[in-house]
Amino acid sequence: MVKKVFYLQNDGHLSKDPPKQLDRYAKECWRKVVPFLESTNKVQRIDSTLVELYCTQYEIYRKSYEDVQKNGIQTKAYKSLQDNMGEIVGKDFIGYKKNPAIGTMKDAVTLMTNIGSELGLSPKSRAELFKIVKSTNKKSATDSMKEFFGK
Numbered sequence: 001m002v003k004k005v006f007y008l009q010n011d012g013h014l015s016k017d018p019p020k021q022l023d024r025y026a027k028e029c030w031r032k033v034v035p036f037l038e039s040t041n042k043v044q045r046i047d048s049t050l051v052e053l054y055c056t057q058y059e060i061y062r063k064s065y066e067d068v069q070k071n072g073i074q075t076k077a078y079k080s081l082q083d084n085m086g087e088i089v090g091k092d093f094i095g096y097k098k099n100p101a102i103g104t105m106k107d108a109v110t111l112m113t114n115i116g117s118e119l120g121l122s123p124k125s126r127a128e129l130f131k132i133v134k135s136t137n138k139k140s141a142t143d144s145m146k147e148f149f150g151k
Helices: 006-012 024-040 045-071 100-119 123-138 141-148
Strands: 074-082 088-098
Touching: 024 045, 045 100, 088 100, 100 123
Parallel strands: none
Antiparallel strands: 074 088
């Protein structure tokens, strides 16, 4: 039996089952997103890497959020005070330090927004995709060329 090339497997559709290498949250995301994407008829199997990237960013976002819930948005920062023998004799409060998970969350959200836009996962990107489809359905290429050249 000859195996089909990747983009033709599964009749060109995304797999309903998430890739095995994905972790829990990414798999949950895959199971939610893929049925929607398939219903739009705007994605193909070749887009599975993009969907996987979206889902892995969701995993990173969720794990970062859990860290923020556990450790807080910020923590108190102290500087150790030492005596002339190098022994720590006290601590001075120097302010607050942002939890690094906040930056990780921000990066994941930015990437999810960008990838989601490519996939049509926001109201704005869906509207833009609809406009493109609608405008391409109105005129033939010949009519568009005639209009462009003023004939």
